[in-house]
Amino acid sequence: MPRQVDHDExxxxxxxxxxxxxxxxxxxxVSMREIAAEAGVSLxxxxxxxxxxxxxxxxxxxxxxxxxxxxxxxxxxAAAGELTPRGVFAAVLGAILPFDEQSKLDxxxxxxxxxxxxxxxxxxxxxxxxxxxxEDFLTVRLTAxxxxxxxxxxxxxxxxxxxxxxxxxxxxASVLGRQRSHEAAVAIIDYHLxxxxxxxxxxxxxxx
Amino acid sequence: MPRQVDHDExxxxxxxxxxxxxxxxxxxxVSMREIAAEAGVSLxxxxxxxxxxxxxxxxxxxxxxxxxxxxxxxxxxAAAGELTPRGVFAAVLGAILPFDEQSKLDxxxxxxxxxxxxxxxxxxxxxxxxxxxxEDFLTVRLTAxxxxxxxxxxxxxxxxxxxxxxxxxxxxASVLGRQRSHEAAVAIIDYHLxxxxxxxxxxxxxxx
DNA sequence: ACTGTTAGGATACGACTGTATCCATTCGAA
DNA sequence: TTCGAATGGATACAGTCGTATCCTAACAGT
Numbered sequence: 001m002p003r004q005v006d007h008d009e010x011x012x013x014x015x016x017x018x019x020x021x022x023x024x025x026x027x028x029x030v031s032m033r034e035i036a037a038e039a040g041v042s043l044x045x046x047x048x049x050x051x052x053x054x055x056x057x058x059x060x061x062x063x064x065x066x067x068x069x070x071x072x073x074x075x076x077x078a079a080a081g082e083l084t085p086r087g088v089f090a091a092v093l094g095a096i097l098p099f100d101e102q103s104k105l106d107x108x109x110x111x112x113x114x115x116x117x118x119x120x121x122x123x124x125x126x127x128x129x130x131x132x133x134x135e136d137f138l139t140v141r142l143t144a145x146x147x148x149x150x151x152x153x154x155x156x157x158x159x160x161x162x163x164x165x166x167x168x169x170x171x172x173a174s175v176l177g178r179q180r181s182h183e184a185a186v187a188i189i190d191y192h193l194x195x196x197x198x199x200x201x202x203x204x205x206x207x208x
Numbered sequence: 209m210p211r212q213v214d215h216d217e218x219x220x221x222x223x224x225x226x227x228x229x230x231x232x233x234x235x236x237x238v239s240m241r242e243i244a245a246e247a248g249v250s251l252x253x254x255x256x257x258x259x260x261x262x263x264x265x266x267x268x269x270x271x272x273x274x275x276x277x278x279x280x281x282x283x284x285x286a287a288a289g290e291l292t293p294r295g296v297f298a299a300v301l302g303a304i305l306p307f308d309e310q311s312k313l314d315x316x317x318x319x320x321x322x323x324x325x326x327x328x329x330x331x332x333x334x335x336x337x338x339x340x341x342x343e344d345f346l347t348v349r350l351t352a353x354x355x356x357x358x359x360x361x362x363x364x365x366x367x368x369x370x371x372x373x374x375x376x377x378x379x380x381a382s383v384l385g386r387q388r389s390h391e392a393a394v395a396i397i398d399y400h401l402x403x404x405x406x407x408x409x410x411x412x413x414x415x416x
Numbered sequence: 417a418c419t420g421t422t423a424g425g426a427t428a429c430g431a432c433t434g435t436a437t438c439c440a441t442t443c444g445a446a
Numbered sequence: 447t448t449c450g451a452a453t454g455g456a457t458a459c460a461g462t463c464g465t466a467t468c469c470t471a472a473c474a475g476t
Contacts, residue, residue: 004473005423026327028236032464044424053464108326115323118316118384119234128385159399162388163375166396170378176326177336180370188374191367195403212443213453240434252454261434 010049011059014039018060023105027112030057054122061113061127067106071095072134085145086197089164092138093189096168098175099182107172135161150197160196167192218257219267222247226268231313235320238265262330269321269335275314279303280342293353294405297372300346301397304376306383307390315380343369358405368404375400 017039021030032053036043050056072095079091098104117123142157151157171185225247229238240261244251258264280303287299306312325331350365359365379393 024327026324028324029327031462033462042425044426047465048422048424111323111326114381114385115319116234116236118319119232119237128387156399159396163396163400166378166382167371167375168378169381170374170376173322173377173381174374177322179336188367188371191364192371239432241432250455252456255435256452256454 007049010045012063014041014046014049014056015059015063018056019064019106019109022060022112023109027057027109027116030060032056057123058126060109061117061123064106064110064113065127068096068110071103076137084197085141085148085150086193088141089138089193089197090190092134093164093168093193094186096165097172097182097185097189104176107176111173111176135165138164145197155196164189164192215257218253220271222249222254222257222264223267223271226264227272227314227317230268230320231317235265235317235324238268240264265331266334268317269325269331272314272318272321273335276304276318279311284345292405293349293356293358294401296349297346297401297405298398300342301372301376301401302394304373305380305390305393305397312384315384319381319384343373346372353405363404372397372400 014035017035018030021034021038032046033043035056036046039046046056050059072092075091075095076088079088083091095103098107113123113127117127138161139157142151142155142161145151146153146155146157168189171180171188174180175182175185222243225243226238229242229246240254241251243264244254247254254264258267280300283299283303284296287296291299303311306315321331321335325335346369347365350359350363350369353359354361354363354365376397379388379396382388383390383393
């Protein structure tokens with residue numbers, strides 16, 4: 001088994017082991033040896049495929065960001081063609097909230113990383129730079145919806161989008177802390193979207 | 209200096225040293241020896257006044273909650289008599305957002321604690337149980353404002369309050385992560401309050 | 417078949433962790 | 447004045463941490 005190992009695959013396995021630990025026992029429970037045990041390999045292997053613990057942590061952060069991005073793009077992409085603007089927002093925001101076991105675990109890990117990045121410049125460099133893309137995307141969408149007459153003209157699209165994203169983050173934190181159920185969080189988002197778009201149906205009515 | 213020491217005062221000093229470390233270098237940087245160094249005492253003293261590290265961490269969590277509570281009560285109390293309902297909400301939500309250096313440090317520590325509590329049952333028992341009081345308080349206020357005609361009748365006070373608190377939490381996270389300035393966060397809150405109460409002035413007009 | 421690189425097992429190092437113990441003060445009460 | 451509790455300095459212990467080193471296989475290219 002020695003020669004010719006797929007390094008990327010190996011690193012992926014180790015990164016997933018890391019995220020499994022981080023999401024269930026927290027980032028402070030992540031150690032080289034724990035990752036090795038979780039992945040079923042020896043400590044040397046972890047050392048071999050990642051030069052540093054920092055490189056390992058960065059890999060986990062990046063993977064987490066990629067997962068979030070994938071989830072949002074997937075939902076938004078599937079919804080873009082057939083739904084109303086409101087449906088697109090519901091899909092994207094619903095993808096941010098933890099909606100199943102895996103996304104809840106990922107949100108846990110993400111929260112742990114985000115918090116660690118607040119006091120660790122090395123992690124901040126990796127993770128606190130990217131999240132403007134989603135805000136821009138939604139702002140473009142909302143502006144278009146407003147020009148199409150689906151949203152009242154006195155709304156400020158940029159502020160509305162910022163509000164929705166911050167709200168989704170706040171709700172995510174409360175869901176993770178078991179202060180609110182997933183359904184309650186979705187209900188709050190829906191309530192807010194009702195006021196933004198008007199209490200319309202989710203699906204666009206078929207053209208007559 | 210030996211005999212007759214004020215234990216509560218000692219514990220307060222040590223707790224503050226702990227929070228200073230947690231808010232600037234993160235909760236994982238908090239160790240018995242670091243606290244001792246920060247407080248300018250020996251390791252033994254830390255051991256003497258706190259049986260456990262857990263007891264120490266719990267003390268920090270509790271103190272943090274007390275500080276938040278104090279801040280909110282102070283602002284809300286000062287505002288209750290002379291401001292409009294909207295002014296009360298602005299005051300309370302403004303007290304949740306980090307508005308100066310100290311409250312920003314406290315928010316940092318709080319975030320670290322909250323995240324740690326998500327994966328540490330011992331901390332969860334201390335900190336993830338209390339925060340309903342503020343929600344109830346604000347809901348009562350908003351319901352009253354609605355009955356007085358200051359808020360449109362089709363709003364649901366409980367949902368509106370939940371939204372505002374989750375929004376404030378989400379905005380706090382973004383401010384701590386330097387993705388938004390404090391002023392930008394306040395502007396978003398104000399924008400939201402404008403829609404809830406109508407774009408009225410902050411101060412209640414004098415009775416004629 | 418030989419050789420050098422790749423892949424990992426085994427182990428060790430120094431630093432740091434929470435906790436425990438031993439001991440010397442110092443003061444209040446008797 | 448004596449004694450015992452309160453206070454805290456000094457040190458030790460057993461783990462765990464990230465990292466480094468040593469060494470042995472196994473394969474690819476020659």
